[in-house]
Amino acid sequence: MLDYILRRFVYTLITIFAVATILFIIFRMLPGEPTMQVISPAMDPAVQERMREAFGLNEPVWKQYMIYMKNLATLEWGRSFVSAQEVTDILGHRFWNTILLMAAGMCMTLVLGIGMGIIMAWRRNGPVDLIGTVVGLIFQAAPPFITGLLLLMVLSYRLGMFPTGGMYAPGARPDGVLDLLMTADFWHRLVLPTLTVGMYYISTPMLIMRDSMLEVLGSDYIELARAKGLKSRVIMMRHAARNALLGVVTISGIMIGFAVGGQVVVESLFSWPGMGQLMVESAAQHDYPVAQGTFLMLAILVISLNFLTDVLYSYLDPRIKITAKGLS
């Protein structure tokens, strides 16, 4: 298994490398000055010239590529055109805000989704099953910006139950993550964005759990457990749910990967100061160093999550040892 994990890890590194290369190519295909990637057109010509030297932009493309890769590896991600702050500094702040929101949303999705899935499989073809399926599919079909807007319009504007956005009250800037987590205000503000994320993704674990439960329930060893006279609750939880979870684990990894991209919408809607909001703002302002850095950071997050899923999966399903090569 170690061999499998190691190989997956190497693939992960190659993938990050490839994404960085694609990013280089895309920014190089930019119409107009290729230097716009790192040099703000608003800068003093003398400064522009000096920066051109520093980034090797007068050199041939392959050399620029080497410099680009070296800069990425040594965390020299450039400075914002707008605020002149280091990109890595900006990202350092934003990273945890995104993680907090994602963690809350995914916890809600998985706990509720798996629970609902078990109940639906248990009461198969009953009213709970039917309503759950239809509601789940509708939630999935509603893009997060629509559910988010609806929640804002009803719970925030109309009923005044929740603030309209932000992570903390204007002016109250907490010192660190721990400090933030201690304030009730933060949790209050977390509710709407979490609900928005949760509603969009809940149908995935719910329907997968339901389907794999039903699949497991049809197998021989469940029949055997029934024949032994075990209570149906015991069969459901101990025998069926455990095995059905495997399918959910694989899907969850991919789902959480998708959710990283989806953060862009939720964070913009609720003015949540995370990487998704940063992505939209920097792209709209043509702040290329920030846009590039944020994209790369989001990609690294997705790729790492995919890797973790693979590892977790191989741990949960021992059969993977034999078929390591077949899984992709």
Added chain:
Amino acid sequence: MSSSGASHKLHGLRLALGEHYRIINSNKLSQFGFWVIVVFTVIALLAPWLAPYDPWEMTYDSEGNFASLRPPSWEFPMGTTHLGYDLFSQLILATRTTLLIGVVSGFISIVIGANVGLIAGYYGGKVDEVLMRITDILYGMPFLPFIIVLIALFGRKLEFIILAIVLIIWRTSARVIRAQAMSIKQRQFIQMAKARGASDFRIIYFHILPNVMPLLLLYAAFNIAWSIITEASASFLGFGDGETISWGGMLYELWLSGKTRVAWWWFASPSVCIILLVVSLVFVSRAYEEVANPRLRKR
């Protein structure tokens, strides 16, 4: 799904027109979905003749007053925006954009996905390894941020939005179709075709392809639905085509105008349309899923 050994096609999985009719009518939800899609398609085709106003034309009511932020009425069935644009006309013309993006990117992406999947699954070995590594790399790309970067760099044009969606979205269909192609490859009728000296091209496109057809249609529907959601999300964030009206773009204008607190009608109609169309695609695709994955059929 009994593979009839000697015959070189799995009759049970080949879909004639009558089969499609049977699949769509197999349950209420897919029937509903099918008719919703038909209605939207008709609206999209007839859009310029159905819409009473231009999408960005200031309207006046029968008494000659500027019609700003009007709730739905006989004159303006879906109400108007703060600038007096008729939302009913916008909605109809936007249907065309949304369907166009959905169908074009859904079609191109399923063609790419199917080819990559079939070739990787059939040849296996090095070819498979390379194609699947490329797919893995795409799985590392955050979807919406990728579209935002492309649009920010190259401009807010419909072509670029479609291109950006297509570049990413084929990844899922490629993986799924590859897995299916790998299992079909093992079947007896493929071995027999090989023994008879059929070319690789013939085996892939005449023997394997027809058998992954239900799966292909299922993922084509998914791809269309994802394209629609993605285009709407990108438009809502201000990265849509600025010169073509779309459902997501209508909601972006609402968000920009800051009238979310008052103009519920402006929010309602595009939102309902997006959800209705996507949910219909999902309902129809679930009917095909039961054909593609017979294990689900008994439940």
